[in-house]
Amino acid sequence: MTTYYPTIPTINFEGNTTTNKYAFRHYNADAIVGGKTMKEQLRFAICYWHTMTADGGDPFGAGTMVRNWEGATPMETAHNRVDAFFELLTKLGVELFCFHDADIAPAGDSLEEWFANLDEITDHIKTKMDETGIKLLWNTHNAFSHPRFANGAGSSNKAEVFAYTAAQVKKGIDLSKKLNGTSYVFWGGREGYESLLNTDIKFEQDNIANLWHMAVDYGKEIGHLPQFFVEPKPKEPTTHQYDFDAATTMSFLQAHDLTDYFQLNIEANHATLAGHTFEHELHVARTFNALGSIDANQGNPILGWDTDEFPVDVATVTLAMVEILENGGLPKGGVNFDAKVRRTSIEMDDLVLAHIAGMDTFARGLKNATALLEDKFFENMEAERYASWKGALGQDIRAGKTDLKSLTAWALENGDDITLESNHIEYYQNVFNDYLAK
Numbered sequence: 396m397t398t399y400y401p402t403i404p405t406i407n408f409e410g411n412t413t414t415n416k417y418a419f420r421h422y423n424a425d426a427i428v429g430g431k432t433m434k435e436q437l438r439f440a441i442c443y444w445h446t447m448t449a450d451g452g453d454p455f456g457a458g459t460m461v462r463n464w465e466g467a468t469p470m471e472t473a474h475n476r477v478d479a480f481f482e483l484l485t486k487l488g489v490e491l492f493c494f495h496d497a498d499i500a501p502a503g504d505s506l507e508e509w510f511a512n513l514d515e516i517t518d519h520i521k522t523k524m525d526e527t528g529i530k531l532l533w534n535t536h537n538a539f540s541h542p543r544f545a546n547g548a549g550s551s552n553k554a555e556v557f558a559y560t561a562a563q564v565k566k567g568i569d570l571s572k573k574l575n576g577t578s579y580v581f582w583g584g585r586e587g588y589e590s591l592l593n594t595d596i597k598f599e600q601d602n603i604a605n606l607w608h609m610a611v612d613y614g615k616e617i618g619h620l621p622q623f624f625v626e627p628k629p630k631e632p633t634t635h636q637y638d639f640d641a642a643t644t645m646s647f648l649q650a651h652d653l654t655d656y657f658q659l660n661i662e663a664n665h666a667t668l669a670g671h672t673f674e675h676e677l678h679v680a681r682t683f684n685a686l687g688s689i690d691a692n693q694g695n696p697i698l699g700w701d702t703d704e705f706p707v708d709v710a711t712v713t714l715a716m717v718e719i720l721e722n723g724g725l726p727k728g729g730v731n732f733d734a735k736v737r738r739t740s741i742e743m744d745d746l747v748l749a750h751i752a753g754m755d756t757f758a759r760g761l762k763n764a765t766a767l768l769e770d771k772f773f774e775n776m777e778a779e780r781y782a783s784w785k786g787a788l789g790q791d792i793r794a795g796k797t798d799l800k801s802l803t804a805w806a807l808e809n810g811d812d813i814t815l816e817s818n819h820i821e822y823y824q825n826v827f828n829d830y831l832a833k
């Protein structure tokens with residue numbers, strides 16, 4: 396059988412003193428951390444788009460990547476990619492994957508031809524899944540690249556584009572059923588607007604909600620209802636995206652009666668584009684019981700766009716893992732590397748090395764977060780900070796036993812004697828750093 400990675404062995408755990416670059420330094424799949432294996436805790440997934448179809452091209456220049464799966468026809472390339480993808484997953488020991496319809500099969504000359512190509516390629520994918528035990532975490536539709544989506548998809552000004560998108564969503568759910576996918580993602584793409592001079596926000600948002608309800612209804616009808624996720628992003632490609640951040644998206648889901656079927660897929664780089672931290676977005680999602688999955692990557696603070704770099708920042712990933720552990724894991728989701736190698740990382744083995752880096756960083760984050768939680772780092776600090784709420788006044792307020800009149804009476808008698816204690820935040824930041832060094 397052809398191998399696309401002839402020089403790459405199966406990647407094993409060797410510890411951080413190893414000099415073998417094709418080894419995990421921290422990720423030890425079967426080691427127990429926090430009561431479960433690292434594999435169960437982290438649920439790694441690899442995405443098809445960056446790993447199999449990105450070529451390193453950017454707005455200033457052509458692709459740079461050297462890839463060995465190009466075939467004589469687009470379909471031959473698509474088939475080769477399936478084999479190369481499953482070889483990569485297997486060698487890294489990653490058991491979940493994600494894709495867009497547009498990533499896996501060429502669009503051909505008509506929608507009918509595209510659907511036929513998708514059927515053929517997913518037959519191939521299914522064979523590989525059966526052979527390896529690798530599972531589909533989520534799939535999605537690409538309703539943003541083709542020129543027809545210039546004005547959005549579900550939010551388009553043209554009903555015809557809405558109908559075309561609906562056909563892609565139906566096909567996506569059919570493929571999810573065929574491959575027994577756990578979840579299905581709606582990322583906004585161009586669902587947003589560039590100018591209010593010509594936009595009716597309520598009209599467009601109602602149409603998006605209508606599309607999502609159709610997806611739920613169709614899933615029920617065919618007896619395959621994946622967990623739906625929305626992936627918030629504040630901008631890019633449109634100036635104002637409707638799913639700006641976790642809080643905005645939750646209010647949209649609540650307003651349109653969709654919270655029973657939709658959770659959030661939080662991407663690190665989208666969080667920072669929204670002016671938040673990754674952990675903030677995860678925490679907000681969690682407070683709504685809606686933290687479903689994550690797109691693991693990181694942005695570059697010096698650049699203001701979605702650079703989708705592999706996650707290597709141990710401090711951020713530690714805080715993200717705290718949120719994931721406090722969420723009870725990501726049972727319908729996973730840690731999906733929505734990340735691409737840099738334009739200068741042109742060799743095939745960079746795909747391997749980049750995923751090793753991301754997996755090791757999350758393994759470190761998991762170990763650090765588990766230690767922080769076991770030591771009650773946050774619990775103790777918060778207990779101290781919120782101590783006054785344990786007193787008689789705080790308990791009465793929380794229990795709903797007070798009103799503005801009774802609290803005014805309290806304030807008139809005692810309010811001039813309020814004293815504040817220090818947060819000692821620098822001390823806690825210093826202690827937090829100890830956990831990163833372990």
Ligand code: XLS
Nearest residue numbers: 535582626662690701733
């Ligand atoms: C783009 C998004 C996209 C989604 C899937 O910024 O991250 O890749 O994850 O459509």
Ligand code: NI
Nearest residue numbers: 626662690733
């Ligand atoms: Ni993403």
Ligand code: NI
Nearest residue numbers: 662664665701
């Ligand atoms: Ni993104």
